[in-house]
Amino acid sequence: MLERIASPAETTAGPATPRGHRLDIDGVRVRYGQSVAVDGVSLTVEPGEILALLGPSGCGKTTLLRTVAGFIRPDAGRVTVDGSPIDHLPPGKRGVGIVFQSYALFPHMTVAENVAYGLEARRMPKAEVVRRVEAALAAVRMEAFAERRPRALSGGQQQRVALARALAIEPAILLLDEPFAALDRALRLDLQLEIKRIQRRFGVTAVLVTHDQDEAMSMADRMAVMRGGRVEQVAAPAEVYDRPGTPFVAGFVGTTNALHGRVEAREGAGYRVRLDVGATVPVESPRGFAVGDRVVLCARPEHLALREAGDPDPAAWPARLRLSLPLGPSLVHDVEAGSTEMKLHESRRGAPPAPGPVRVALSPAARPTLFPAGDLA
Numbered sequence: 001m002l003e004r005i006a007s008p009a010e011t012t013a014g015p016a017t018p019r020g021h022r023l024d025i026d027g028v029r030v031r032y033g034q035s036v037a038v039d040g041v042s043l044t045v046e047p048g049e050i051l052a053l054l055g056p057s058g059c060g061k062t063t064l065l066r067t068v069a070g071f072i073r074p075d076a077g078r079v080t081v082d083g084s085p086i087d088h089l090p091p092g093k094r095g096v097g098i099v100f101q102s103y104a105l106f107p108h109m110t111v112a113e114n115v116a117y118g119l120e121a122r123r124m125p126k127a128e129v130v131r132r133v134e135a136a137l138a139a140v141r142m143e144a145f146a147e148r149r150p151r152a153l154s155g156g157q158q159q160r161v162a163l164a165r166a167l168a169i170e171p172a173i174l175l176l177d178e179p180f181a182a183l184d185r186a187l188r189l190d191l192q193l194e195i196k197r198i199q200r201r202f203g204v205t206a207v208l209v210t211h212d213q214d215e216a217m218s219m220a221d222r223m224a225v226m227r228g229g230r231v232e233q234v235a236a237p238a239e240v241y242d243r244p245g246t247p248f249v250a251g252f253v254g255t256t257n258a259l260h261g262r263v264e265a266r267e268g269a270g271y272r273v274r275l276d277v278g279a280t281v282p283v284e285s286p287r288g289f290a291v292g293d294r295v296v297l298c299a300r301p302e303h304l305a306l307r308e309a310g311d312p313d314p315a316a317w318p319a320r321l322r323l324s325l326p327l328g329p330s331l332v333h334d335v336e337a338g339s340t341e342m343k344l345h346e347s348r349r350g351a352p353p354a355p356g357p358v359r360v361a362l363s364p365a366a367r368p369t370l371f372p373a374g375d376l377a
Contacts, residue, residue: 020048020205021082021172023068028077030063037063039229040077045173048203050196052220054210056252060229065175065209070094081172092121094173097166101178103158105150105165111137112146115165122169136164139198156187163195167202174199174206180215192219213253217241225249241300247371250298257304257342259297260373263289271370273297277337279317281362285370294373301345303366306333307359316361324352335360 023045030038038060045051053061066072068079070091078087086094105114112133119129137143140160150158159179166174176195180188196219199206210216216223217237224234225248233245244250247258261275270284273295283297307316319337326332326348333344335358342360362368 020046020203022047023173023205023207024080024083025064025068026078026080028064028067028074028079030060030067030072031075036229038067038074041226041229041231042077043224043231043234045205045207046221047205049221050199050206050208050219052208052210052216052223053226054213054216054223054253055226056211059226061209061226062177064226065177065207068173068207069096069098069175095169095171096173096175097169097171098175098177099159099162099166099179101181103150103155103162103182105158105161107150110147110149111142111153111161114150114161115168118165118169132168132170133164136168137161139167139201140164140194154187155183156191159183159191160194163198167198167204172205174204176206176208178209178211180210180212188215195219217253223253225253227252242367244298244369247296247298247375250369250371255301255343256298257301257340259299259340259342261295261297263291263293263295265291271295273370275317277317277319277340277360279315279361281315283368283370287370287372289370289372296371296373296375297368298371299362299366299368301332301343303363303368304342304344305361305363306335306344306346306353307361309357309359311359311361313359313361316359319358319360321353321355321358323355326352 025041025043028038028041041064053064055061063072067074070089078085080086081095106117115133115136116129119132134143137146140163142157142160142164145153145157180191183191192215208219220237222234223237223240225232225240227248233240233249240249240253244253250256259275259277261273263271264274264280265272267282270282271289272280273283274280275297289295307313317337319335321333321335323334324331329348330345331348331352335342335344337360
């Protein structure tokens with residue numbers, strides 16, 4: 001299955017050659033009574049890749065993960081690893097390691113016994129069990145805690161043990177089910193870095209389920225954004241953020257300002273759009289629109305710039321600054337133009353501006369996304 005976990009001595013000898021396994025999810029459909037939880041989802045996770053399943057609660061991401069693990073039988077579709085179907089196999093025979101949000105450690109066992117549990121269930125020779133436990137604990141830097149019980153560990157340490165237990169069986173696929181949700185912000189970042197380091201070292205193919213967009217964007221090679229049991233977009237995190245495929249993706253991944261308008265003319269590689277807030281702006285877009293079409297321009301907070309109230313730029317529109325909040329090195333501006341509310345980000349330079357009349361314009365480097373108005377529903 002997976003490349004053998006290095007021994008403690010080998011873990012300091014430099015990175016191993018990545019050698020992961022390919023996971024294919026082909027047309028998987030899962031129903032709960034009359035409700036469709038997963039609706040014909042097809043995804044491929046390449047060897048050594050982390051794919052994040054991202055979406056709101058109830059979108060089907062956890063159901064899909066549990067289907068891969070074998071805890072749920074799909075009503076249609078199939079799951080394969082390296083081209084071989086695994087749907088007929090019970091969870092323990094699929095070569096899948098799972099790390100849960102709740103850690104799921106046995107409280108009466110030591111750390112080493114918890115990590116050894118899956119190996120002993122597979123009736124491995126004792127010497128091999130000892131070797132793998134030592135190697136897995138060394139990989140997560142928990143070898144010094146082998147004889148402690150879970151109650152003597154912090155949340156982050158318990159999650160490292162859960163990861164070691166999943167790695168010890170040398171899985172073909174590593175499944176991570178909201179693994180950081182119970183941790184505070186600092187521990188969450190530390191463990192994200194740890195898992196990414198281990199995943200890169202051993203070339204593990206992994207699927208991460210999360211509702212946290214920052215988590216998905218920082219850890220994943222690609223993201224699959226889900227909604228209502230379906231996948232709305234699959235792409236690298238930067239592409240999902242910069243070129244969202246749907247208004248839902250634009251609003252769920254990051255923050256977006258939805259500005260309604262109408263296409264006035266075709267212009268270069270895009271269109272000239274008259275916005276309802278009172279300005280005409282050029283927008284590049286690969287989508288096809290006709291003059292007169294109602295559209296929605298989705299602009300990230302950093303795509304908009306605050307101007308003085310008397311700025312004469314015809315591409316700027318009048319607005320009112322309601323509030324400015326410092327956020328680390330940035331300022332977040334809360335702005336309204338009629339019934340349209342907007343959020344703007346800019347670098348913090350001195351004191352925040354006072355509330356009052358302003359103008360807003362697209363930043364020169366902005367690349368907002370244009371959608372048909374009907375897609376916003």
